[in-house]
Amino acid sequence: MAIIENLKAIKINQNHLLGIQDLSFPEVSHILDEAKAFISLNKSASKKTDILRGKTQINLFFEPSTRTQSSFELAGKRLGADVMSMNIVNSAIKKGETLIDTAMTLNAMHPDIIVVRHQDSGAPNLLSQKVNCSVINAGDGRREHPTQALLDALTIINRRGKVQGLKIAICGDILHSRVARSNIYLMNMLGAEVNVIGPKTLLPHSIERLGVKAFTDMKKGLDNCDIVMMLRLQNERMHGSFLPSPREYYEYFGLTPDKLAMAKKDALIMHPGPMNRGVEIDTNLADDINRSVIREQVELGVAVRMACLKIFCKKT
């Protein structure tokens, strides 16, 4: 069944997935519909299809990643593509030359899809101008992480049937988070009401202009929410310039049962992983199978990435 009823499946003509901001509402629903179809395939005994047979997919990761990279790798393989993963150790190559130089070299090998993660915002956009194949953004700087937001939406739809009308709280280090930005764009597009919660030093300038309400009081921000999305707090931000200590952060912004009590009784807990237990989330809550959908997010991530690879792979 279509995510959005009575909507004709639309053809996506663009070859790149650079950000949620570049997608329209029908395009998103098309991706999610495709992804739904892959959920059951991924649970079946024979997971392999030949949709991308003969295609070459290169995972180009300039930042370390475990889940996103393996998720993309599995997704490509299950679609029948030949997948190669490259981890670029930054220190080895002179800064600045890596992206374009590597891209041009890879381009000469005629890949069909490049999945890229890069520490600089906008890097996938630059890459897409230089290569002939499809580019899929697996996270750039603090700008966007579109497949993460799409898998979050699919997880919510899987549990709640729809996103429209839900109240979603995104909590933590909003400033440095590409997951937060992509989710803000996507959840707004799908008709949710979005709250962001964090200490003032970790809320970006003019964040309200992205269509959210900002809170520094977590209980107020969580009030009556259907979904609680926790973000990872990077180690280097915990001490000193952004926050006094992990202890104080946990006190005010860690997800604990008493704070969660402000949200709806059946509110779902999400986290893009990897988690810092005891820093941003109570360890029991993280493992609470009735509330936490963190493992489901990982599972559906593969389906969403299969859909994205299928849809955006350059049509020849």
Place this chain on the structure above:
Amino acid sequence: MKEKYLTNARIIDPKNQIDEMGGLIIDAKGLIKAAGKKVTNGNLPAAAEKIDLKKQILIPGLVDMRVFVGEPGYEYKENFKTLSNAALSGGVTSVVSMPNTSPVIDSVSMVDFLKRRGRDKSKINIFPAASLTKNTEGKQMTEFGLLKRKGIIAFTDGVKTVQDPQVMARIMNYAGQSQSLIMQHAEDNILSKDGLINEGEISTRLGLKGIPSLAEKIIVERDLSFLEEYFCRYHISQISSEKTVSVIKKAKEEGKIFTVGVSINNLSLNENDIGDFKTFLKLSPPLRTENDRLSLVQGVNEGTIDVIVSDHKPEDEESKRLTFSQAATGATGIETLLPLALELFHSKSIKLDKLLASLTSNPAKILGINKGNLEVGNDADLCIIDINKPWVVKQSELKSKSKNTPIENRKLQGQVLKTFMKGEIAYERI
């Protein structure tokens, strides 16, 4: 050289508030012999060379206080010859060259090299600035007295700011005795650390670290406090925000004596122009909001801001075809300075006399040079403009060695027709 009679022109001399139909006589040495309405078609000697300017505008050649040359060290970005050609096609006849070369212009021996290269390779007047501190490290002041005697007319660390307040206080205290002109690029290093564009909605959306306008304001406020204690010739190279404009306006109203510049980029563009990570619009100071831009325009109109500069900073392709955070900062602009400034006249944002004064007589006065006016006895460094001529900026047609213009494909109105250096036609649009 024969005497030249330029006739049938609208003569504008901002310094002397002259704006009238008339002409200009250039003597055999290339100096201005007479200018204004008294020079008419009727009273010319038959033997003189006559140039009918067909009612176009004649102004003094522009004085650009902030230009990066590339010599020595970055000749692949711009050399004196390419800079000179670019400047002349934009009606700029005098420039202050920034000391951020390799090596940095911070010693007397470097000045001789620079002056010789400038003289041999370029047709325009090059006024070199030396660094404020050794190697622009912000620690040890340069030899203001000796450098000034060698012909250095201003001191600045160019793209850098003197961060240490004690060093800056001492610089301002010491500079007073030699009447050296101190030019500060106002940006607090720590507040702007790793910053790429204006801090605001755009930086949040693009996921780029922002530079708060406070980083500029705080240095301006600091230096103006020093100025109360240690008076010197103090100039703020470029400002970018509404907050800074109001600080400056207040200080000037209180009677503080100092001067202020603004880049044509900050007057004509805003942060929205950065679009989808256009690295040619990665500038310092950064482009800010439309409100900031409007307050800068107002600042020029009210005299809060004295000077408009091109902030001409040539960067080669390799330095710009990178991710936004890795790309070099700066844009070319010397060729389009005047036409882009005229856009502000055509849009009725800034009056023509104010605009031209901020490009000619005001910078000359701050620098203490007898340029940027049409007074008798001065070098005939002139610029003839067709103020209404429409044209489109094309990277490929620009003369600078680097092509990083921030206004590619912009439709402009007003173009330089001829530029004279010391009475000779040094540039002519064909």
